[in-house]
Amino acid sequence: MERLFKEFLTEFKDFKNQINSKFDNLEGRFDNLEGRFDNLEGRFDNLGVKFDNLEGKFDNLEIVVDDLKTQQKENTQILRALEHKAEVSKAELDNIHHQLAKIQGTVNEIKEDQKSIHEILGDHEVAIRTLRRKPV
Numbered sequence: 846m847e848r849l850f851k852e853f854l855t856e857f858k859d860f861k862n863q864i865n866s867k868f869d870n871l872e873g874r875f876d877n878l879e880g881r882f883d884n885l886e887g888r889f890d891n892l893g894v895k896f897d898n899l900e901g902k903f904d905n906l907e908i909v910v911d912d913l914k915t916q917q918k919e920n921t922q923i924l925r926a927l928e929h930k931a932e933v934s935k936a937e938l939d940n941i942h943h944q945l946a947k948i949q950g951t952v953n954e955i956k957e958d959q960k961s962i963h964e965i966l967g968d969h970e971v972a973i974r975t976l977r978r979k980p981v
Contacts, residue, residue: 963971 966974
């Protein structure tokens with residue numbers, strides 16, 4: 846009986862050692878899972894920080910885009926004003942060309958009239974009039 850008891854005790858110790866070994870193995874696996882979980886939490890926290898950083902950059906981009914839109918509106922207004930000014934200037938220049946042509950026509954008429962007067966009065970009378978106009 847003692848032998849049976851020793852065998853039972855030996856088998857029980859072996860069984861206990863096997864259970865302890867499996868339990869230690871499970872503990873190691875559990876510790877490994879905890880480590881992995883902590884690693885995942887760290888990565889998740891890192892992703893949260895990166896996401897917050899991206900949100901900040903996106904907000905900055907929205908501000909830049911809004912500023913660009915405002916600048917574009919101002920540039921469009923300036924361009925329209927310059928286009929209007931160019932049209933007005935072109936109209937004024939066309940008017941000046943028209944007036945200049947009219948003045949040139951008038952000057953040519955005066956020259957022709959002067960030639961006619963010169964022929965009528967003669968060179969002698971023109972010379973007399975020129976001398977009378979000069980102060981003595």
